[in-house]
Amino acid sequence: MDKIQINGGRKLKGEVTISGAKNAALPLIASAILVDGTCEFFNVPHLMDIKSIKLLLEDLGARCTFDDHVMTVDGSGIHKIEAEYDLVRKMRASILVLGPLVARFGHAKVSMPGGCAIGARPVNMHLTGLEALGANIHIDHGYIEARADRLIGSDIYFDTPTVTGTENLMMAATLAKGQTVLRNAAREPEIVCLADALNDMGAHISGAGSPMITIDGVDKLLPAKVTVIPDRIETGTFMVAAAATQGDVRVTGCNPDHIGGMISKLKATGAQIETRPDEIRVRGGETVKSVDIKTLPYPGFPTDMQAQFMALMCTARGTSMIHESIFENRFIHANELMRMGADITLSQANLAMVRGVPELQAAPVMASDLRASASLVIAGLMAKGTTVISRVYHMDRGYEAMEEKFSALGADMKRIK
Ligand SMILES: CC(=O)N[C@H]1[C@@H](OP(=O)(O)OP(=O)(O)OC[C@H]2O[C@@H](n3ccc(=O)[nH]c3=O)[C@H](O)[C@@H]2O)O[C@H](CO)[C@@H](O)[C@@H]1O
Numbered sequence: 277m278d279k280i281q282i283n284g285g286r287k288l289k290g291e292v293t294i295s296g297a298k299n300a301a302l303p304l305i306a307s308a309i310l311v312d313g314t315c316e317f318f319n320v321p322h323l324m325d326i327k328s329i330k331l332l333l334e335d336l337g338a339r340c341t342f343d344d345h346v347m348t349v350d351g352s353g354i355h356k357i358e359a360e361y362d363l364v365r366k367m368r369a370s371i372l373v374l375g376p377l378v379a380r381f382g383h384a385k386v387s388m389p390g391g392c393a394i395g396a397r398p399v400n401m402h403l404t405g406l407e408a409l410g411a412n413i414h415i416d417h418g419y420i421e422a423r424a425d426r427l428i429g430s431d432i433y434f435d436t437p438t439v440t441g442t443e444n445l446m447m448a449a450t451l452a453k454g455q456t457v458l459r460n461a462a463r464e465p466e467i468v469c470l471a472d473a474l475n476d477m478g479a480h481i482s483g484a485g486s487p488m489i490t491i492d493g494v495d496k497l498l499p500a501k502v503t504v505i506p507d508r509i510e511t512g513t514f515m516v517a518a519a520a521t522q523g524d525v526r527v528t529g530c531n532p533d534h535i536g537g538m539i540s541k542l543k544a545t546g547a548q549i550e551t552r553p554d555e556i557r558v559r560g561g562e563t564v565k566s567v568d569i570k571t572l573p574y575p576g577f578p579t580d581m582q583a584q585f586m587a588l589m590c591t592a593r594g595t596s597m598i599h600e601s602i603f604e605n606r607f608i609h610a611n612e613l614m615r616m617g618a619d620i621t622l623s624q625a626n627l628a629m630v631r632g633v634p635e636l637q638a639a640p641v642m643a644s645d646l647r648a649s650a651s652l653v654i655a656g657l658m659a660k661g662t663t664v665i666s667r668v669y670h671m672d673r674g675y676e677a678m679e680e681k682f683s684a685l686g687a688d689m690k691r692i693k
């Protein structure tokens with residue numbers, strides 16, 4: 277298994293270009309199931325998760341190509357409606373094929389995604405939403421089976437905003453008969469990107485980006501060319517790394533409007549931030565001030581940035597309270613950061629108190645999930661000496677060419693095979 281080795285203590289300097297967003301590309305690619313023709317997706321990041329969804333769609337019968345960040349998906353050959361365990365278990369976002377399959381083919385069978393390191397992550401709201409659209413749902417031998425001759429528009433309320441739940445039901449409702457209203461919907465930029473793409477395919481969706489999305493069903497969707505939005509979590513990761521190493525980094529090809537909360541919090545730590553329409557310059561100060569954060573659905577502070585921000589807080593002046601309100605077990609990185617000398621108390625399951633220490637020490641550490649691996653990379657860049665991070669297959673799920681990008685900024689970072 278690959279490891280990442282970092283000799284820390286260098287200030288990051290230069291320019292880094294942000295890749296397309298994993299969490300936008302995955303639902304977009306799944307949406308191609310709705311189309312009897314070929315969709316083209318641009319700015320698709322080269323990541324494990326993208327390979328996984330491509331394999332899943334190919335297994336269903338779609339013909340896909342993926343080269344130089346362009347993916348084509350021809351959904352005309354889809355003949356299988358079953359997403360098998362071996363493909364689904366590699367990536368939870370595979371649940372995104374459920375809505376499109378039942379909407380277009382009237383029948384879908386998708387392996388139930390299991391729990392994962394960061395929490396149980398149930399899919400109950402995806403299922404009750406599909407039931408509200410008229411699907412019959414059965415869970416049998418670890419598979420979710422959904423059937424409906426044709427989905428019927430409905431009024432659906434989410435108990436809590438769910439990103440992939442909103443995406444699944446929005447996709448399903450595009451081909452339903454009549455109008456669907458999604459209330460308390462997730463508002464993430466990835467939802468807006470998907471709604472725009474579906475509208476380009478001929479769907480009638482309004483309100484995406486607000487808590488109420490209205491979808492007027494159509495009989496069919498047509499092929500479209502779609503560009504994936506920049507990855508706001510990769511953007512935030514490089515911004516935090518720049519601040520954590522007292523660096524000076526221009527993050528280009530990003531959308532500052534998507535990370536307003538991150539920018540405010542990073543400014544409060546003392547980092548100097550300048551934004552342009554598709555660029556952010558971050559200059560870290562000699563000292564970092566402690567800042568409290570609470571993760572919340574968009575536009576709140578993203579849970580996918582909590583681990584990276586915690587790494588920054590480890591050597592900040594003062595005490596930071598970090599409240600994780602989205603996932604019940606998303607502090608596994610805290611124990612690894614403590615192995616590097618951080619002073620962190622996990623007082624309750626979802627609350628961490630980080631008391632700043634003068635410096636972190638390099639150590640062998642282990643990544644437990646995708647953003648935990650980014651947090652350990654940032655800690656490794658801060659710590660003097662050699663940090664070796666194992667289980668970086670988690671990182672490869674969601675960061676394109678991470679070690680190349682950090683190396684180009686002056687980091688001493690390499691992959692050990
Ligand atoms: C591929 C993708 O886009 N992944 C993102 C998506 O995950 P994902 O879409 O899985 O996360 P959700 O927005 O659904 O989860 C939000 C909360 O709702 C709960 N919940 C969700 C669905 C459900 O049916 N029942 C239920 O209780 C979850 O356990 C969690 O506590 O949003 C998360 C929250 O921003 C991000 O961390 C993930 O990176």
Ligand SMILES: C=C(OP(=O)(O)O)C(=O)O
Binds near residue numbers: 299580647
């Ligand atoms: C948790 C994440 O992804 P996923 O929902 O695909 O597990 C993430 O991107 O941080």
